[in-house]
Amino acid sequence: MAGHSSYVPGTGLTRWLDQRLPIIRLVNDSFVAFPTPRNLNFWYTFGGVLAFMLGIQIVTGIVLAMHYVPNSELAFLSVEQRIMREVNYGWLLRYLHANGASMFFIAVYIHMFRGLYYGSYKAPREVLWILGVFIYLLMVMTAFFGYVLPWGQMSFWGATVITSLFSAVDQLVPHLGTSITTWLWGGFAVDDATLNRFFSLHYLMPFVIAGVVGLHIWALHVPGNNNPLGIDVKGPQDMVPFHPYYTVKDGFFLVLFIIVYLAFVFYAPNFFGNPDNYIQANPMVTPTDIVPEWYLLPFYAMLRSVPQKLLGVLVMGGALVSLLFLPWLDTSKVRSCRFRPLMKQLFWLFAFDCVLLGYCGSQTADAVWNIAGVELPLVWIARLGTLFYFAFFWVLMPWIGKIEVTRPLPESIAQSVLSKGDGL
Amino acid sequence: MANATNPEPTRRDFLYIATGAAVTVGAAFAVWPFIDQMNPSSAVLAMASIEVDLTAIQPGQQVIFKWRGHPLFVRRRTPKEIAAARAVPVSALVDGLARNANLKDAAPASDENRVIKPEWLVLVGVCTHLGCIPTVSTPQSPQGSFGGWLCHCHGSDYDTAGRIRKGPAPQNLAVPPYAFTAPTKIKIG
Amino acid sequence: MRRLLPLAAVFAALCCSAGMAQTASEPLPPKEMNWSFDGVFGTYDRGALQRGFQVYKEVCSSCHSLNMVAFHDLAGPGGPGFTELQAKAIAAGYKIPAEPNDRGEITDDRGNRLTRPGVLADHFPQPFPNEQAARANNGGALPPDLSLIIKARNGGPNYVYSIITGFGRAPPHGFTVMSGKYYNPYFAGRNISMPPPLNKGSVSFSDGTPATVSNEAKAVVTFLSWASEPQLEARHRIGFEVLAFLVLLAGLLFLTYRKVWHGKH
Numbered sequence: 001m002a003g004h005s006s007y008v009p010g011t012g013l014t015r016w017l018d019q020r021l022p023i024i025r026l027v028n029d030s031f032v033a034f035p036t037p038r039n040l041n042f043w044y045t046f047g048g049v050l051a052f053m054l055g056i057q058i059v060t061g062i063v064l065a066m067h068y069v070p071n072s073e074l075a076f077l078s079v080e081q082r083i084m085r086e087v088n089y090g091w092l093l094r095y096l097h098a099n100g101a102s103m104f105f106i107a108v109y110i111h112m113f114r115g116l117y118y119g120s121y122k123a124p125r126e127v128l129w130i131l132g133v134f135i136y137l138l139m140v141m142t143a144f145f146g147y148v149l150p151w152g153q154m155s156f157w158g159a160t161v162i163t164s165l166f167s168a169v170d171q172l173v174p175h176l177g178t179s180i181t182t183w184l185w186g187g188f189a190v191d192d193a194t195l196n197r198f199f200s201l202h203y204l205m206p207f208v209i210a211g212v213v214g215l216h217i218w219a220l221h222v223p224g225n226n227n228p229l230g231i232d233v234k235g236p237q238d239m240v241p242f243h244p245y246y247t248v249k250d251g252f253f254l255v256l257f258i259i260v261y262l263a264f265v266f267y268a269p270n271f272f273g274n275p276d277n278y279i280q281a282n283p284m285v286t287p288t289d290i291v292p293e294w295y296l297l298p299f300y301a302m303l304r305s306v307p308q309k310l311l312g313v314l315v316m317g318g319a320l321v322s323l324l325f326l327p328w329l330d331t332s333k334v335r336s337c338r339f340r341p342l343m344k345q346l347f348w349l350f351a352f353d354c355v356l357l358g359y360c361g362s363q364t365a366d367a368v369w370n371i372a373g374v375e376l377p378l379v380w381i382a383r384l385g386t387l388f389y390f391a392f393f394w395v396l397m398p399w400i401g402k403i404e405v406t407r408p409l410p411e412s413i414a415q416s417v418l419s420k421g422d423g424l
Numbered sequence: 425m426a427n428a429t430n431p432e433p434t435r436r437d438f439l440y441i442a443t444g445a446a447v448t449v450g451a452a453f454a455v456w457p458f459i460d461q462m463n464p465s466s467a468v469l470a471m472a473s474i475e476v477d478l479t480a481i482q483p484g485q486q487v488i489f490k491w492r493g494h495p496l497f498v499r500r501r502t503p504k505e506i507a508a509a510r511a512v513p514v515s516a517l518v519d520g521l522a523r524n525a526n527l528k529d530a531a532p533a534s535d536e537n538r539v540i541k542p543e544w545l546v547l548v549g550v551c552t553h554l555g556c557i558p559t560v561s562t563p564q565s566p567q568g569s570f571g572g573w574l575c576h577c578h579g580s581d582y583d584t585a586g587r588i589r590k591g592p593a594p595q596n597l598a599v600p601p602y603a604f605t606a607p608t609k610i611k612i613g
Numbered sequence: 614m615r616r617l618l619p620l621a622a623v624f625a626a627l628c629c630s631a632g633m634a635q636t637a638s639e640p641l642p643p644k645e646m647n648w649s650f651d652g653v654f655g656t657y658d659r660g661a662l663q664r665g666f667q668v669y670k671e672v673c674s675s676c677h678s679l680n681m682v683a684f685h686d687l688a689g690p691g692g693p694g695f696t697e698l699q700a701k702a703i704a705a706g707y708k709i710p711a712e713p714n715d716r717g718e719i720t721d722d723r724g725n726r727l728t729r730p731g732v733l734a735d736h737f738p739q740p741f742p743n744e745q746a747a748r749a750n751n752g753g754a755l756p757p758d759l760s761l762i763i764k765a766r767n768g769g770p771n772y773v774y775s776i777i778t779g780f781g782r783a784p785p786h787g788f789t790v791m792s793g794k795y796y797n798p799y800f801a802g803r804n805i806s807m808p809p810p811l812n813k814g815s816v817s818f819s820d821g822t823p824a825t826v827s828n829e830a831k832a833v834v835t836f837l838s839w840a841s842e843p844q845l846e847a848r849h850r851i852g853f854e855v856l857a858f859l860v861l862l863a864g865l866l867f868l869t870y871r872k873v874w875h876g877k878h
Contacts, residue, residue: 266852
């Protein structure tokens with residue numbers, strides 16, 4: 001898509017097609033001849049992993065939908081009896097899909113933290129980053145809708161709790177929030193109507209994601225890849241064609257990723273799940289500990305850390321929205337953390353903070369840390385974590401970019417590659 | 425990657441071919457669960473065989489039961505109908521095979537091979553042409569010219585042993601696997 | 614990465630010290646058992662499955678349903694290994710609520726539900742016709758369906774084993790066992806509505822296994838584990854084949870990767 005096309009149709013037929021629909025040219029220029037920095041490391045292979053996981057989720061999802069019944073009386077049975085026991089390989093497809101969601105999020109978090117570390121969100125890749133944030137938000141919504149479908153206890157109560165977040169709007173405009181939740185549910189509680197619309201949306205959203213992924217790749221191929229050095233490519237000596245260099249490299253790491261994924265599917269298929277979801281939804285009984293799926297735990301911790309309902313919802317939303325402003329909050333002229341000693345430390349603190357928040361979210365609301373005899377309620381840890389999360393984006397990052405003394409950048413990618421090996 | 429100056433396959437070529445082959449084979453195996461999931465599930469396969477009481481069926485009458493999602497014709501034939509079916513030589517039939525799940529595939533389509541007891545004709549009521557349900561012929565409302573069944577979709581005409589005699593259907597109506605569990609009780613499937 | 618290690622150590626130390634003091638109503642952690650179906654090559658012990666089926670049939674099934682398991686599953690691959698004839702005989706021994714008869718009735722003259730013998734396609738019948746009847750017969754408590762019980766409880770087989778063998782201990786001093794309930798230290802709140810289900814000799818195993826409470830419990834937990842995860846053996850076997858292939862493929866891809874990138878790094 002960028003620069004000159006190197007594609008030369010080899011036969012009469014391809015020449016004919018090329019004048020009418022240059023699709024082979026598009027594929028060739030985007031995924032075969034596409035010039036790519038020669039120094040991309042392991043962490044850059046997760047874009048390919050994510051494309052693969054989207055494909056897996058769509059294919060297994062379409063197949064599961066052939067057997068699933070979106071009806072509150074039958075949904076649980078259609079999953080746990082029909083799919084898991086009766087359909088040929090139904091258990092495999094279901095475990096692939098359920099664990100696939102978790103692996104998808106593992107990959108997306110690595111992909112996002114990699115972008116953060118190497119400054120891939122900075123000019124001229126702001127739109128690329130923002131599209132990525134939108135994909136992430138769409139993924140969260142899709143995963144939420146999907147988790148409701150098996151109609152277990154966690155499905156039901158997760159749906160109830162998350163949709164009830166909207167009732168916080170009541171504190172701004174009386175009755176508006178309640179009207180929104182009633183509209184979302186299609187009733188006065190999560191019920192058959194809710195399940196049906198969530199199924200419809202869960203089927204639709206992956207295709208929306210696929211569309212935005214198309215834009216994301218387009219926005220990647222205009223400026224071209226960033227790289228671990230964060231410097232611009234100077235010429236052909238800095239680059240290799242995407243195929244075979246990155247097809248084989250991405251392929252190798254993809255297979256390693258699939259091995260981890262399938263190890264969960266075959267030997268710990270319920271590792272990411274919650275036993276309560278093997279109990280059919282019961283609107284009369286709430287499980288003692290409702291926990292969202294692990295990939296939402298940091299946001300859940302932020303929500304719970306704020307004692308005021310509307311403010312809690314705003315903080316949680318703000319945590320996601322902050323990501324959109326990242327390209328302009330980072331004031332540094334240097335992209336990669338390799339040459340930014342302060343930002344590098346801040347990055348690891350931020351990563352630790354996200355894990356810490358996730359841990360807080362996984363514990364009960366009244367959990368307490370006992371450190372050398374001093375009782376420390378976990379909610380205070382979550383509050384500090386939330387504070388640091390926002391401070392990272394809105395205070396520390398803009399500030400550090402201005403005061404930081406960066407290390408000298410190498411002349412070019414080629415020079416750096418030839419002078420030393422490839423490290424983090 | 426073997427070029428003009430070195431047409432011999434190299435170790436590198438072998439590696440590329442082996443890797444490509446492994447990817448292809450792996451992908452081919454991975455496709456199977458996605459295909460097989462559309463085959464009948466264990467619950468469908470385990471669907472009960474049905475048991476039918478024939479006592480109430482009058483001579484010349486046909487009763488339809490449901491078996492594996494298809495209509496099952498049970499017809500109590502009159503001696504005249506049996507005689508009509510037995511009078512036809514196998515060589516005059518469109519389909520010379522019995523199509524009887526209780527017999528060998530090669531059994532000829534004689535009337536004896538179409539029944540267990542001559543009085544009772546048990547058939548899967550699905551036209552062998554394109555799957556419509558043929559209409560039974562009775563003296564009150566005759567169908568077709570052979571006294572058996574006529575399929576109204578495309579005019580396949582069956583005789584009193586359910587054998588195709590005229591029209592586009594290629595085969596005789598199928599005889600399902602069944603057995604008499606009592607003089608007037610049969611178990612199908 | 615090196616600066617992460619101390620952070621991680623602090624984090625781990627904090628996590629370990631987290632948690633609340635044990636109180637008298639906090640459940641004990643489940644007993645740690647070894648199961649034949651644990652691990653990468655785990656399979657169900659056929660003998661235990663068949664004995665467990667017997668325990669379910671003769672003991673548990675008077676209160677607990679097993680809705681998702683069909684009789685043909687008993688003869689299916691990876692299951693208790695009954696032959697199809699045995700499974701048919703087992704099915705025929707159960708009375709299944711009958712379909713309406715020719716007169717459209719589902720009860721006989723005395724108002725009893727009409728039944729028919731079970732066939733392979735039927736599922737295990739429920740002990741009570743509805744939830745209300747189940748509660749009315751069990752002091753207000755609802756005996757849960759056992760189809761997924763092993764997967765629906767934290768601790769899985771260890772938890773269920775601990776519960777059914779956890780009766781008979783004296784409650785700690787000052788602990789009140791509510792009326793109509795039983796003391797079971799492995800149950801949340803330690804007051805359980807289920808009476809002790811297993812006794813020595815509750816069943817008599819035809820294969821000569823002594824009918825101790827522990828043997829009965831092991832057998833029925835194995836059976837219920839299979840009921841929760843009937844495809845486990847296929848999963849373990851296919852998983853091994855798939856992962857072995859992928860490791861091989863990863864090796865080939867690594868060699869190809871090195872060849873392709875030779876001189877470019």
